[in-house]
Amino acid sequence: MIDKLLASPSALIAFVLIVSAAIGFVVFRRPSVRMNRGLWATFALGIMLMVYAALRPEPPAPPKELLTGDISVPAYNSIGTPFQNYMKFPVTMEFAAEGRWSTTDQPDSITDANGGGETADERYILPGAPVGGLVMQRLAGGALEFVGVKSTIELGPQEQVMFLINDFRTDKAYADNTGMLKLNWTCFNCIP
Secondary structure, three states, X not given: OHHHHHHOHHHHHHHHHHHHHXXXXXXXXXXXXXXXHHHHHHHHHHHHHHHHHHHOOOOOOXXXXXXXXXXXXXXXXXXXXXXXXXXXXXXXXXXXXXXXXXXXXXXXXXXXXXXXXXXXXXXXXXXXXXXXEEEEEEOOOOOEEEOOOEEEEEEOOOOEEEEEEOOEOOHHHHOOOEEEEEEEEEEOOOOO
């Protein structure tokens, strides 16, 4: 509480008023009625201001600063679009995709990062995930994960990943793909 009072401008003003009134009481041993009332009013005002400074609630803390950015993930890139955690510690990332893309040049295959209604079979890079959905491949180990429109993902220290569309395993399958996603990312613990 003392720290709170020391940091408060109101407490400083209150302290000056109280000290001024106390000095006035010492200097003017027999003050006039008017001066006596003024000294007591100054003293009371200082006390009230000090109580206000002590009991006033703390202002809310400013929101924590987050590291953000975005990358573009084209549908035609069979290798994927790289992303790396440059921190030397594990991070929690949120990825949110905007835009539309397609696994073919046919208009009925256009979808967002959640993919179409069809579930991929063994011919696709990530069986069991939606065809045309946004997937992430961890370069260490090669594991694939479905990301979709929005996902929160833990990345290890300096870990590299690739983002791509869930299409057939052959490189030629990506040649007729169209569209691109804007993948917005937010790191929740990059800035201490």
